[in-house]
Amino acid sequence: MQEKYIDESKQGEAFAIAEKPQNTKKLFLESYGCQMNFSDSEIVASILNEQGYNTTLQVEEADLILLNTCSIREKAEQTVRMRLSQFKNLKKEKPNLTVGVLGCMAERLKTKFLEEEHLVDLVVGPDAYRDLPNLLKETEGGRDAINVILSKEETYADISPVRLGGNGVTAFVTITRGCDNMCTFCVVPFTRGRERSRDPHSIIEECKDLWNNGYKEVTLLGQNVDSYLWFGGGAKKDFKKASEIQQLTAINFAKLMEMVALAVPQMRIRFSTSNPHDMSTDVFQVMAKYDNICKYVHLPVQSGSDSMLEKMNRQHTRAEYLSLIKTAKELIPDVAFSQDMIIGFCGETEEDHQLTLSLMREVEYDYGYMFAYSERPGTPAEKKMKDDVPADVKQRRLAEVIALQGELSRKRMQGYVGKTHEVLIEGTSRKNENQWKGRNSQNAVCVFDKLEGQKLGDFVTVFVHGNTQGTLLGTTVVE
Ligand code: SAH
Numbered sequence: 001m002q003e004k005y006i007d008e009s010k011q012g013e014a015f016a017i018a019e020k021p022q023n024t025k026k027l028f029l030e031s032y033g034c035q036m037n038f039s040d041s042e043i044v045a046s047i048l049n050e051q052g053y054n055t056t057l058q059v060e061e062a063d064l065i066l067l068n069t070c071s072i073r074e075k076a077e078q079t080v081r082m083r084l085s086q087f088k089n090l091k092k093e094k095p096n097l098t099v100g101v102l103g104c105m106a107e108r109l110k111t112k113f114l115e116e117e118h119l120v121d122l123v124v125g126p127d128a129y130r131d132l133p134n135l136l137k138e139t140e141g142g143r144d145a146i147n148v149i150l151s152k153e154e155t156y157a158d159i160s161p162v163r164l165g166g167n168g169v170t171a172f173v174t175i176t177r178g179c180d181n182m183c184t185f186c187v188v189p190f191t192r193g194r195e196r197s198r199d200p201h202s203i204i205e206e207c208k209d210l211w212n213n214g215y216k217e218v219t220l221l222g223q224n225v226d227s228y229l230w231f232g233g234g235a236k237k238d239f240k241k242a243s244e245i246q247q248l249t250a251i252n253f254a255k256l257m258e259m260v261a262l263a264v265p266q267m268r269i270r271f272s273t274s275n276p277h278d279m280s281t282d283v284f285q286v287m288a289k290y291d292n293i294c295k296y297v298h299l300p301v302q303s304g305s306d307s308m309l310e311k312m313n314r315q316h317t318r319a320e321y322l323s324l325i326k327t328a329k330e331l332i333p334d335v336a337f338s339q340d341m342i343i344g345f346c347g348e349t350e351e352d353h354q355l356t357l358s359l360m361r362e363v364e365y366d367y368g369y370m371f372a373y374s375e376r377p378g379t380p381a382e383k384k385m386k387d388d389v390p391a392d393v394k395q396r397r398l399a400e401v402i403a404l405q406g407e408l409s410r411k412r413m414q415g416y417v418g419k420t421h422e423v424l425i426e427g428t429s430r431k432n433e434n435q436w437k438g439r440n441s442q443n444a445v446c447v448f449d450k451l452e453g454q455k456l457g458d459f460v461t462v463f464v465h466g467n468t469q470g471t472l473l474g475t476t477v478v479e
């Protein structure tokens with residue numbers, strides 16, 4: 001059984017952007033992992049675009065190959081290692097070719113990468129992309145170059161990302177970087193460093209700019225968006241007492257989202273990812289208040305069992321999570337949820353597993369991302385706990401969780417049938433070029449026949465008459 005993977009269709013995809021005629025060098029940039037990496041690649045492309053590089057989709061043409069990598073599970077790292085090995089011959093043929101590794105694997109492995117993978121010339125962590133021009137000067141001189149310094153401040157707020165491979169309709173806007181939560185299984189706090197929030201004014205400006213350039217939807221992005229907090233710079237940890245923070249006019253996530261909703265009132269707003277521990281009622285209230293904020297929350301829970309949640313250091317209980325869901329459903333009647341689950345974490349019993357299944361039934365998630373636990377070097381779980389659930393048990397439980405999510409998704413999709421939905425046209429359906437694809441507010445994908453006069457980026461009213469497990473089938477309502 002294959003685990004589901006976020007943005008599966010895009011893993012390892014390379015993107016190209018419009019060329020600057022004066023640029024003479026070619027960059028092949030491929031991204032793996034979460035949306036944040038895809039968003040970071042847009043920052044990297046923007047920096048290198050100023051340094052004489054145009055992007056290419058032909059790896060053979062490249063002067064510089066960059067892989068923006070993921071460390072979240074062992075499999076993600078293996079994929080990158082395999083991909084690197086494919087560049088061996090190319091490197092032999094073109095001695096001047098530079099191969100660089102960016103992102104979480106760069107941060108986790110540091111100089112080890114240069115030792116283990118002789119092919120790699122350049123290693124750059126997620127907070128060091130501004131240093132790329134200097135690092136490339138070193139590699140041009142024939143030396144290996146590395147910068148994996150993590151920052152407490154870097155948010156790349158002033159760099160306007162070039163939009164890679166997008167549809168010109170939907171875009172990501174990073175609002176926080178890093179994570180301070182220290183879930184025991186997770187490598188992110190080690191690879192992406194301390195949590196920091198981006199200046200709200202630069203966020204609003206970026207959203208307005210996107211709207212003025214024809215974009216119709218933004219996803220506010222962060223490892224942990226609901227812990228967003230801004231008080232004129234400085235890290236949250238610089239303030240010792242809550243009262244010190246209150247004295248400043250702080251902007252939290254709910255407030256930020258409201259500011260964005262008002263600044264671009266016709267733009268759709270989504271956000272990802274929220275941590276239940278930091279989620280609060282005011283976020284749901286703002287969601288309910290503004291029509292342009294989508295009625296969808298990705299709220300990873302990882303397990304339905306209190307003892308697992310405690311071992312994972314998630315800092316909330318099953319009951320607290322369910323009460324959060326209940327509040328959201330009360331405040332936003334048509335709200336949809338999706339989950340992340342980790343199956344077979346250290347010490348997980350059959351009873352724990354059943355609690356995960358029962359929680360899923362109770363919430364009735366629209367969608368889910370489910371993973372077998374993969375031990376990550378250096379994490380608290382690796383240091384202090386035993387990865388003791390046998391692989392076959394993990395796989396069996398994972399299959400059960402995926403099957404149940406399939407059932408729940410189908411049921412939720414059926415609930416959308418017989419109703420009209422506002423759908424944003426995001427592209428042509430992959431299966432049928434005479435059909436559009438888009439999503440409703442709840443993030444459910446909807447396909448429907450193209451009508452004359454409709455175009456990419458239009459909001460259309462669609463009557464949904466049928467569904468599959470993950471897709472709504474509809475027809476445009478002609479007004
Ligand atoms: N804050 C981010 C977390 C990013 S990690 C978010 O909530 O989305 C994305 C998901 O990967 C996590 O929610 C978790 O379900 C999964 N994950 C993280 N570490 C893992 C590990 N060691 N093994 C398996 N899955 C893991």
Ligand code: F3S
Nearest residue numbers: 179181182183186188
């Ligand atoms: Fe990882 Fe937990 Fe943060 S899953 S990214 S440590 S919220």
